[in-house]
Amino acid sequence: MKIRIKFKKYGVMKFIGHLDMMRYFQKAVRRAGIDIAYSEGFSPHQVMSFAAPLGVGVTSDGEYLDIEVKTTKSSAESISALNSAMVEGVEVVSYIKLEDHAKTAMSVVAAADYYLYGKSGSELTLTLSELQAKLREFYEEQAEIPITKKTKKGEKTMDLKRLIYEFSVSEQDRLPVFFLKVCTGSTDNVKPQLVLEAFYKFLGFTFEEALFQIHRLEVYAADENGGFRPLGEMGEEIE
Amino acid sequence: MIQLALSDEILMAVDKPARYIGNEWNMVKKDLNDVDIRFVLCFPDVYEIGMSHLGIQILYDMFNKRGDVYCERVYSPWPDLHKIMKEKRIPLFSLETQQPVKTADFLGITIQYEMCYTNILQILDLSDIPFFAKERAQGDPIVIGGGPCVYNPEPLADFFDLFYIGEGETSYDALFDLYKEMKAEGRSRDEFLFAAAKIPGIYVPSLYKTDYKEDGTIASFGPVREGVPVKIKKQVVTDLSGSVYPTKPLVPFIKATQDRVVLEIQRGCIRGCRFCQAGMIYRPNREKNIEVLKAYASEMLKNTGHEEISLSSLSSSDYTDLKELVSFLIDHFKKDGVNISLPSLRIDAFSLDVMSKVQDIRKSSLTFAPEAGSQRMRDVINKGLTEEVILDGAGLAFEGGWQKVKLYFMLGLPTETTEDMQAIAELANKIAVRYYEIPKERRNGKCQITISTSFFVPKPFTPFQWAGMYDRDSYLARAKVVNDAVKAQLNRKSIKYNWHEADVTVLEGILARGDRRIGQALLRVYEKGGIFDSWTEFFDRERWLEAFEECGIDLDFYTTRARSFDEILPWDFIDAGVSKAFLIREWERAMEAKVTPNCRIKCSACGGMQYKGGVCYENKNKI
Structure with a gap:
C-alpha cells in the first residue's frame, strides 16, 4: 500500500540536510511503529522516497515523502504515532493513501511555492511600489530572462522566464517579502535564490542569501488542465 | 523553540x-x-x-x-x-x-x-x-x-x-x-x-x-x-546487570561513527594480554545477565529506531551466553530489517556460521588480531592464540566463501627480534597458502590479505609499564623489516601491508607515561595552534618537538628509557585493582615467554578480587 506523508520543517531543523532527513525518517518511522515494507535482497531497506530535496537553511510547510506499508492504521492514528516519534521542528500534518499504480512524489514534482523573507539588513532603497514596478519590468516585460547556471559539466545558459510561474513582492515591517512559484523537479529545478539573484542583478544590487529566510510553502504536481495540484491532494484519508 | x-x-x-x-x-x-x-x-x-x-x-x-x-x-x-x-x-x-x-x-x-x-x-x-x-x-x-x-x-x-x-x-x-x-x-x-x-x-x-x-x-x-x-x-561497578544503562540513547541527525544500538554485554576481559591497558584496568571481568540484555536490545531498538545493533565488549567470544544471545537477536530482529554486528569475535565454526547469517560474505572481510607474528612473541604478550588456531580459522572461513582477511599486529614490543618481525609476513603467507589449497573451481579468484601494524605504546597498569620504547627511526626500520619480508613471500601479490606513522607513537608514549612537567609543553603546543592532533591532517610534529624543546623536556627520558621496578611511577598513587606484585610477576613471565592462563581457567591473584564480583566469584556458589 502506498502512503504519502506531508510534514513541516522549521526551527533548528532547517540545518539538517536532505540526506540526514532521510536517515531521520527511516528511524522515526520505526519508532512510530509504522509497518513499512522493505526491499528484497541481502540488505533490505525501507521503501521510502522524498519528493524534492530541501536545501540546508530552508524551512517548509510542505514537505513530502512516499512510503510503502504492509498494513496501516487510520490517517489520524498514524499521524499521531509519527508525531510522537518526531523531534521539535518536524511535524507530520497528513498521511494519505495513494492509488496502487500512483507514481512517486519524486517523479511527479512540477512546481513549488516559496516565500523569501528579508531579515534585518535587507531593506532596499526603493519603495514598495517602485520595487513592484521593477519586478513587473523584470518578470513580465522581458521576453526572456537568460541566466548562466553552473553545473557539474561547466556553465549552462537557460531562460529563467519559462520556469517562473508566479513572482511578486510585498512588505512586512519595512522588509521585503518575495513570493515565487517556480519549476521544481529533476529536469528543470529552479532554486528561488537563483531567481532573486537575477532580479537583484537587474536592479543593480547584489543578492545576499544570508539576509533572507527562505520558506517553502507547498510542492505540486502538474494536473491534466495545465495547472498544478498539491502533492497532498492526490490520495485519500484512511478512516 | x-x-x-x-x-x-x-x-x-x-x-x-x-x-x-x-x-x-x-x-x-x-x-x-x-x-x-x-x-x-x-x-x-x-x-x-x-x-x-x-x-x-x-x-x-x-x-x-x-x-x-x-x-x-x-x-x-x-x-x-x-x-x-x-x-x-x-x-x-x-x-x-x-x-x-x-x-x-x-x-x-x-x-x-x-x-x-x-x-x-x-x-x-x-x-x-x-x-x-x-x-x-x-x-x-x-x-x-x-x-x-x-x-x-x-x-x-x-x-x-x-x-x-x-x-x-x-x-x-x-x-x-x-x-x-x-x-x-x-x-x-x-x-x-x-x-x-x-x-x-x-x-x-x-x-x-x-x-x-x-x-x-x-x-x-x-x-x-x-x-x-x-x-x-579505582571505582568499579560490582553488579553490572543491575546498574544503570541508557535505554533511550541519543540518536544523532548526522551519521556518527557508531550509528547503531550498542549493547554492552560485559566489562573487563579475562584474557590478560600484557600490552593491553583495558584488559587490566577494567578488571574484574563482569558479565551482564542475558535476560537483562535481551530486554535492553528490544527496548533500545524501539526507542531509537536504529537499524543496527552491535555488541560491545573487549572480547565478545568470552561472553558465556553468546550463542543464546546472538540467536535471540537474529530470531527476533532480523525480520524487521535490523542488522547485527559482532565485533571482536574469535574466528571459529560458531562465529563463521553467525557471520554468514548476518553479513554478505562476498563483501565482508574477516579480522584476526594475532598482535604478534611469531609464537614466541605471542607468548611474551600473553596472546594465547596459536598459529594452528589462526590457520584453522582462516581455512574454515575460506571454505565458507570468504576471501578477504585483515590481520592486526604490533611492532616494537618488548624483546622483539628481527625474526619476530619477519614472522608477521610469514604468517600472512601461510594464510594465503591455506587459501590456495582450496581447489581452483571452488575458489573465487585471489585472496586479499591485509596486514596492518601499529607501534606498541607501553601504558600504565600493564605488565609492560616499565618497558623502554624506541625512537621514530627505529620504529620505521621495524616496519621496513616487515615490508621487505612481505615482498619476499611467495604469495606477496595477495598480501598488502599498511603501517602506522611513528611520530604519533612517540608522543603518545610521552603523554601516556609522563609526569606533571609535561603539562607546560601541552599548553605550548596548543598556543602554537595545535588542535585535533589525533587527525593526521592537523597533526604537526614540529610543533610538538619545538614545545618540548622550549620546555626543556627530554623525550628519551619519557620514551626510550626502561624503568626499574623500584622507581616511583607518576601513577603509583592510584590503586587500579591490579597489584604491582602481579604486574611484576607478569613482566617476569613475559621475559620467560610464559603464558598465564585466563581468569576463567585459573586465578592469577591480580588483585581484582577485592571488588567482590565478576569472574573472580563465578562458580563459587555452585559447588
Whole structure:
C-alpha cells in the first residue's frame, strides 16, 4: 500500500540536510511503529522516497515523502504515532493513501511555492511600489530572462522566464517579502535564490542569501488542465 | 523553540551545522529553574566521534535521571568554527541549553586517548575558563576528568580541579550531593575540593605534590594536607546487570561513527594480554545477565529506531551466553530489517556460521588480531592464540566463501627480534597458502590479505609499564623489516601491508607515561595552534618537538628509557585493582615467554578480587 506523508520543517531543523532527513525518517518511522515494507535482497531497506530535496537553511510547510506499508492504521492514528516519534521542528500534518499504480512524489514534482523573507539588513532603497514596478519590468516585460547556471559539466545558459510561474513582492515591517512559484523537479529545478539573484542583478544590487529566510510553502504536481495540484491532494484519508 | 548560540550566518558558513544545534531524538530537556547542578559533559573530539561513545551516553542518562542535575553536552568545535569563535569571541556553549559552558557548575571531560589532550585545552580556551586549575575563581565550573587516560592523569594535572578514577556509575551521586550541600552553604571552591578529595575515586591534583630526584625520576609524591588520602582507589561497578544503562540513547541527525544500538554485554576481559591497558584496568571481568540484555536490545531498538545493533565488549567470544544471545537477536530482529554486528569475535565454526547469517560474505572481510607474528612473541604478550588456531580459522572461513582477511599486529614490543618481525609476513603467507589449497573451481579468484601494524605504546597498569620504547627511526626500520619480508613471500601479490606513522607513537608514549612537567609543553603546543592532533591532517610534529624543546623536556627520558621496578611511577598513587606484585610477576613471565592462563581457567591473584564480583566469584556458589 502506498502512503504519502506531508510534514513541516522549521526551527533548528532547517540545518539538517536532505540526506540526514532521510536517515531521520527511516528511524522515526520505526519508532512510530509504522509497518513499512522493505526491499528484497541481502540488505533490505525501507521503501521510502522524498519528493524534492530541501536545501540546508530552508524551512517548509510542505514537505513530502512516499512510503510503502504492509498494513496501516487510520490517517489520524498514524499521524499521531509519527508525531510522537518526531523531534521539535518536524511535524507530520497528513498521511494519505495513494492509488496502487500512483507514481512517486519524486517523479511527479512540477512546481513549488516559496516565500523569501528579508531579515534585518535587507531593506532596499526603493519603495514598495517602485520595487513592484521593477519586478513587473523584470518578470513580465522581458521576453526572456537568460541566466548562466553552473553545473557539474561547466556553465549552462537557460531562460529563467519559462520556469517562473508566479513572482511578486510585498512588505512586512519595512522588509521585503518575495513570493515565487517556480519549476521544481529533476529536469528543470529552479532554486528561488537563483531567481532573486537575477532580479537583484537587474536592479543593480547584489543578492545576499544570508539576509533572507527562505520558506517553502507547498510542492505540486502538474494536473491534466495545465495547472498544478498539491502533492497532498492526490490520495485519500484512511478512516 | 530554543535560541541557538550561533547565528544562521555562521551555521550556514561552517561544515555540518548539525554538530552544533542539539535537538537530537532522546535529548533531555529541563527547565534551568528546576535544577541545582548544571553538568556539561564533554568528549573532546568532533561531534560524530563523541556521539558514538558509550560512556558519554551512560553518564548522560545517569546524571539526567537525577531531578536536581541537568547534564548537557559539548564536543570540540571543528577547526572552521574554532576560527570563527576565536575571531568573534563567541563563548563555547552546550548543545542542550545553548548557554555558555562557563555558566555551568561542572565541566566533565572524558579522556579517551592521549592525542586529544590539546583539544581539552581548546575546550577550556573557547569556554573562557582559565587553563590552570589554580587560576580559577569561585564562579568558574569545576573541571573534572575521567576515562582510561586518567589512570595516569599527571600530564593533565594542572588543568583539572578533579579527576574521577574508575567507572562513573559509583561515586558521582556522592559528589553531586556534596556539591549541592556546600553550594547551599556558600562554601568556597577550595573547601569543596578538599571535601571532594575524600570521596572514593576522586583525585584532587592540587592537593598533591611531586618532588623529583636529580636524575629526573620521582623522589616522592603525596598529599600536601592532612586528611587527603594517600591512595586513590579505582571505582568499579560490582553488579553490572543491575546498574544503570541508557535505554533511550541519543540518536544523532548526522551519521556518527557508531550509528547503531550498542549493547554492552560485559566489562573487563579475562584474557590478560600484557600490552593491553583495558584488559587490566577494567578488571574484574563482569558479565551482564542475558535476560537483562535481551530486554535492553528490544527496548533500545524501539526507542531509537536504529537499524543496527552491535555488541560491545573487549572480547565478545568470552561472553558465556553468546550463542543464546546472538540467536535471540537474529530470531527476533532480523525480520524487521535490523542488522547485527559482532565485533571482536574469535574466528571459529560458531562465529563463521553467525557471520554468514548476518553479513554478505562476498563483501565482508574477516579480522584476526594475532598482535604478534611469531609464537614466541605471542607468548611474551600473553596472546594465547596459536598459529594452528589462526590457520584453522582462516581455512574454515575460506571454505565458507570468504576471501578477504585483515590481520592486526604490533611492532616494537618488548624483546622483539628481527625474526619476530619477519614472522608477521610469514604468517600472512601461510594464510594465503591455506587459501590456495582450496581447489581452483571452488575458489573465487585471489585472496586479499591485509596486514596492518601499529607501534606498541607501553601504558600504565600493564605488565609492560616499565618497558623502554624506541625512537621514530627505529620504529620505521621495524616496519621496513616487515615490508621487505612481505615482498619476499611467495604469495606477496595477495598480501598488502599498511603501517602506522611513528611520530604519533612517540608522543603518545610521552603523554601516556609522563609526569606533571609535561603539562607546560601541552599548553605550548596548543598556543602554537595545535588542535585535533589525533587527525593526521592537523597533526604537526614540529610543533610538538619545538614545545618540548622550549620546555626543556627530554623525550628519551619519557620514551626510550626502561624503568626499574623500584622507581616511583607518576601513577603509583592510584590503586587500579591490579597489584604491582602481579604486574611484576607478569613482566617476569613475559621475559620467560610464559603464558598465564585466563581468569576463567585459573586465578592469577591480580588483585581484582577485592571488588567482590565478576569472574573472580563465578562458580563459587555452585559447588
